[in-house]
Amino acid sequence: MTTYSITYPPKPKADRADLPPGPPELPIVGQSFRYIRNPVGLMQEAATYGDLATMSVKPALAYLASHPDLIRQLFVDNHRSVGRGRMTLTLQYLMGMGLVTADGPLHLRQRRLMQPQFHHRRIESYGEIMTDFTLRHQQRWQDGDRIDLAAEMSELTLHVVVKTLFDLDLPDTVRRIGAAFELSNDYIKSRDNQPPAARRLFHRLPLPFTRRFKRGLAYLDATVYDLIEQRRETGLDGNDLLSLLLNVRDDEAENPEDAVMTDQQVRDEVITLFAAGHETTAVALTWTWYLLATHPDVQAGFHAELDDVIGDRAPTLDDLPNLALTDQILTESMRLYPPIWSTGRMTFEPIELDGWHIPAGAAVVAPQFIVHRDARWFEDPLEFRPDRWTPEFRENLPRFAYYPFGGGPRLCIGEGFAWMEAKLLLAVLGQRWRMRHDAGHKIELQPLVSLRPKGGMPMHLERRK
Template sequence: MPTAPVFTEPVRPVTASGVPLLGNLPEFARDPLAFFTRLRDDHGDMVEWRLGRQRCLFLSRPDHVGELLGGAESTFEHAKMPPTFLLLHGEGMVNSKGDEWRRKRALVQPAIRPRQVRSYARTMAQCAEEFAEGLTVGERLDVRRSMLKLTQRIAVRTLFGTDTAEQEATVARTMDVAQREVGAELGGFASMVPGWAPTPGRRRLKAAIAELDAEVLRLIREHKGTAGEREDLISRLLTARDEQGRSLTDREIRDEAVTLYIAGHETTGTTLTWAWYLLSGHPEVRARLVAEAREVFGDRFPDHDDYPRLTYTQQVIKETLRLYPPVWLVYGHATDRSTVGGVRIPAGSRVYASPWVTHRDPRWFPDPETFRPERWTEEFDAVLPAHAWFPFGGGPRACPGARFALVESALVLATVARRFSLHVDPGALPAKAALTLQPAKNVLGTVTTA
């Protein structure tokens, strides 16, 4: 059997030219996906560039990516998030560092381990069935909006333990506003606006967060009397204790719940949208997925035990995440201990890696622009370099909800696909790099028979 490549060739950073004062900011702001792809194609695997006056380094080779991800909490500092991101996520695990990060991760992780995800799977399938029952052949719909609404419902029920339409609508509406305003500031010139500046977007964000907080904190108070009797995430966080016997505060539970909601709603909804788009252009793949779903489920209600048997559906999801990874960019800050590939990185530099770029590298993925789920065989996995595929990050700060997202994506896609297809209108669908990797235009489609 072929073996994975061993990287021995040393790489030295090459500097990309920019413009005075702004460096590479204009090109980065205009189209970051094309910019990072050009850095790799024109300059190689390790490229120095500048974001205004900020010194940056871009990595695209898997072993270098692994050093960046593996060095989190040790040789690299966790990325400093923009002010709007901090406003929304608070002091949750994603924004914490050092001992505080380790404490929160230890408290949150048990609530989303595989055994716990099993208990959420029925809710995932039930929501997907409810969505499918509401479809009509010939109906026109916005596929992305429909998928986001579906994953919102799953997130609200599994994380907050409520299926009340009014509560669900409040959380969904305020989250939509908050995520839109955060996404608007994550890239380009908007990211350079000082944190104290009272922009219109930040005023909208603060108003949405105030309403969201009131609802989430009310749900936490409601759960306190029955936390040991319920299986939703808030209840599990309420009963979690660290090594000293300390529990999470209400505010800490709020921050973790909001973070996991975003991870379980926005990213999965977007992944499902891209999956329907790709399936629409590849009817042979869709036919094989439908056949598997019908064989595995039959006429009964899906559950978690079906997930391991959805092997082709899992390949479809994995290939979708390769081509359209929701988290399209990761970065950290170099310390005085930071090295990559034996090269010392100046302290204070921002070090970036992009799943979008590495996932589309022909060295690791032959014919990289082609949607081919069949590539994901055990033999292919065995020779693929570590961190050539990293839609959930990696290292100590890898996404703790990866299992939740993979199970949800596969179960929802297969559950709906055995009855209907959401056939996206023909034509190119460019990607837009925002808070997540999103379609750059509305994703319109038609409900057809499976």
């Protein structure tokens, strides 16, 4: 059996004179505390020093690339020299070595095997699940209710992902999976900003939060391995992603035993898909509803489009190409509030960016939140203006001025799934409900792995029909 292992290059030591400019730093700690307190603020300031700037977030050497050409060079031109590397060390506690965390030959193989499962014809059959679950979910809403829309979107996308991944819809099991995942997610987010040595130490000690995390993880593991066993016993003719992954055969495998994924690899991939696909879509929907609620004229146009194209029947995939304004609204919402607000790469070998030598082992951060709000590419960048997304505007926009799903060989594998889900959910709910943002609620960002609104998103519901 082939084993894939990869050694990350050591962290580089750099002489300040060799680095692009960046914000002032404190001795020893650099900008680490500022990064922990307010990562978006630090990156916004760093970007004012140039398209390539230095951030000193100890112990890493981090560069900030905030120009579309540099991001293209990083994600596309230099893709063989970079990977996720140490940037996903904490995520590995949950995901193991799935698509998000794997690099090198393992990533190449897994991407090759998994890409066909996300072909639009394969995922089309999930459209009905998305519509049905949304219809069912909103039945508990009442006219005049005040809801936490962020929690509602999270629960709804959780049910969709569990059904499409595992073909499971028992409410109690789904809730338990969601709770276990939330526990491990919270743990990862709170560890992510710690120096690696502290992180590793905490992970080994039997501290209350570490034990909670490990309990949640044990439940997720047991559930997934049980499902794998059941599938193997009862046959693999289902259309859920778990069955599809268990069915995959690698025609290029050199050894027969490598032709299928091991149970552990399948476990890592489904937990990865679960983690990467659930919260991101929920966050995208939450910000979209917030922007609609605070722009009543756009919300009215959105409702008019739904009435015109779909009327009172349930939306289907065939309707989606005709929902041009809905598409623009979602595109503009992910510009202002990219659900993954920052991504990046670690260099496995030296590369050159903007004339600067970047050594192996460095982190290069490419922050969607900053690039998407750059006045060089977007007029009135802080304004919510869905109508800016005309075909001409899209055509003239530099490729990496807008990249909510990343790009290059590591482009989000679930992009098609996410667009389909987000549009169907928006359509079903928009046919029936008007949202009014709670005026007393102040928006604050919570930039963890995804860009959640701090304290949820209180919203008043008004029934349309």
